[in-house]
Amino acid sequence: MLNPYSAEHCTVNSVSITEVCGEWHVLVQEDGKESARTFVTEQYALNYAEGQRLRLHLNKVMRI
Template sequence: MPDHVEQTRRLAGYGPGDAVECTPEGDGMQSQLHPADGKAVTITDVGDEWHVLVEEPGCVTVVRSFNIKQYAESYADGQRIRLQLDSVTRV
């Protein structure tokens, strides 16, 4: 796994074995696992990149990287809506 992804996972509080690979249901997108209610969207900036972590119970953690902040925020907001969450966590 690339260093920036590992750094993002550490910032969000995830270890290497925190998620289980799965085949997602619904719209075919993969997501990740959050300790509070089982799902979360987290956005963080590392250097010149923005990373969005999407969590959903029973699925592998997905990290998407963006060079443009607005694209990352838009993707994060879309995932927040899809997962029916109230907010995106910023780290």
């Protein structure tokens, strides 16, 4: 039986950004798959996140 709540069946796309211990992380969720990129500066992370937001046709980047 398939679990409708498992991540592999999730189709919600999102882009989020967070800062941890001086590093900036951008998390991209696309078609049930998640990827993460780490950046030294906030501006590089914001630029990458904005590009992913545009590519996925999303309204906003979430800060977490």
